Amino acid sequence: MDASRTPDAVPQSAPPGLPASRARRLAVPAVTLAGAVAAFAYVGAVDPNEPGHYPVCPLFRLTGILCPGCGGLRSAHAFAHGDLPTAFGANALAVVGYFVFAGFTALWLVRAYRGGPVPRITLKSLQWWGLGAAALVFAVVRNLSFGSALAP
Numbered sequence: 001m002d003a004s005r006t007p008d009a010v011p012q013s014a015p016p017g018l019p020a021s022r023a024r025r026l027a028v029p030a031v032t033l034a035g036a037v038a039a040f041a042y043v044g045a046v047d048p049n050e051p052g053h054y055p056v057c058p059l060f061r062l063t064g065i066l067c068p069g070c071g072g073l074r075s076a077h078a079f080a081h082g083d084l085p086t087a088f089g090a091n092a093l094a095v096v097g098y099f100v101f102a103g104f105t106a107l108w109l110v111r112a113y114r115g116g117p118v119p120r121i122t123l124k125s126l127q128w129w130g131l132g133a134a135a136l137v138f139a140v141v142r143n144l145s146f147g148s149a150l151a152p
Contacts, residue, residue: 138150
């Protein structure tokens with residue numbers, strides 16, 4: 001099978017001809033959601049604004065340049081506390097990612113509950129390049145004086 005191509009449907013773990021139980025269909029998206037909630041709970045409890053809890057971004061430490069992920073933990077901490085303005089201020093790109101993840105996971109849970117197909121994010125090569133270019137533009141702009149509002 002070609003590694004660059006993904007199948008349209010994920011095979012269920014039930015024998016052929018028998019539908020998978022609702023609990024079995026919900027297991028993977030529920031565990032994924034639980035993992036994300038646990039990660040946000042940890043970052044919400046252990047403040048990244050206090051030094052010594054998390055490693056410093058190596059790019060920032062070596063060059064002083066903010067990468068697209070810089071401020072992501074502070075953003076997650078603020079997001080976990082319901083402070084959206086501070087979360088956007090720390091890393092707006094990460095907050096957009098949180099909402100995309102939440103929407104995808106909600107769709108996944110609904111489809112698993114109803115017995116529908118697992119949702120797929122299928123992007124063409126040009127779309128992946130576009131996402132990379134958007135992250136690069138975000139990183140460059142947040143390091144310039146006029147884009148300082150995007151810096152954590």
